[in-house]
Amino acid sequence: MDVGFQTTLFEPPARATGAGIERRRLTEGAWVDVARGWLPDADDVFATLVGHVPWRAERRTMYDRVVDVPRLVYTYMIGEELPHPALTAARETLSEHYLAELGEPFRTAGCCYYRDGRDSVAWHGDTIGRGSTHDTMVAIVSVGDPRKLHLRPRDPDRREESFAVEMGHGDLVVMGGSCQRTWEHAVPKVSAAGPRISVQFRPFNVF
Ligand SMILES: O=C(O)CCC(=O)C(=O)O
Numbered sequence: 335m336d337v338g339f340q341t342t343l344f345e346p347p348a349r350a351t352g353a354g355i356e357r358r359r360l361t362e363g364a365w366v367d368v369a370r371g372w373l374p375d376a377d378d379v380f381a382t383l384v385g386h387v388p389w390r391a392e393r394r395t396m397y398d399r400v401v402d403v404p405r406l407v408y409t410y411m412i413g414e415e416l417p418h419p420a421l422t423a424a425r426e427t428l429s430e431h432y433l434a435e436l437g438e439p440f441r442t443a444g445c446c447y448y449r450d451g452r453d454s455v456a457w458h459g460d461t462i463g464r465g466s467t468h469d470t471m472v473a474i475v476s477v478g479d480p481r482k483l484h485l486r487p488r489d490p491d492r493r494e495e496s497f498a499v500e501m502g503h504g505d506l507v508v509m510g511g512s513c514q515r516t517w518e519h520a521v522p523k524v525s526a527a528g529p530r531i532s533v534q535f536r537p538f539n540v541f
């Protein structure tokens with residue numbers, strides 16, 4: 335009998351854990367948690383997301399014009415199956431790890447595809463729904479080329495506190511506390527970058 339084969343066959347798939355998550359506390363009750371190389375099967379997750387997510391070009395009405403938002407998007411709503419088991423497992427792990435602090439599970443998964451360095455997202459907080467008035471969390475898993483998540487206080491007089499977190503292949507970055515309403519974040523354009531996909535897990539009624 336080939337014992338090696340048997341071992342591989344019955345080994346459960348690698349699973350992300352709460353280990354290795356480090357917190358940086360920001361002003362006004364905001365914080366950011368980071369864990370490097372956190373997501374198992376990141377190569378496979380990236381390939382699956384590129385090929386299987388029904389990507390949509392986002393259009394947004396600004397004043398009298400409809401403009402293209404430079405990235406592709408798709409949001410898995412509550413009850414929709416995620417396209418890769420590592421993402422389903424990641425959401426469960428995050429829900430368990432943060433339950434005491436968040437008081438509820440992560441429910442939706444917003445996906446963003448930054449095709450190259452020209453794709454980006456402008457300064458904003460995720461303030462549609464409850465994030466505008468209550469503490470909440472947005473947990474981001476990144477796959478593909480690294481991009482930087484820039485953060486700055488909403489208060490223009492405190493902009494010297496601004497900083498950036500690199501989001502590399504398989505990395506986890508969680509924004510928590512008051513981060514969505516007292517701080518803003520952005521993924522600016524860069525002169526050169528390969529494709530990157532971001533999966534943002536959010537609780538009910540946070541967008
Ligand atoms: O690309 C990211 O990881 C951040 C995306 C983001 O901030 C958003 O979609 O609200």
Ligand SMILES: [Fe+2]
Nearest residue numbers: 458459460519
């Ligand atoms: Fe955001």
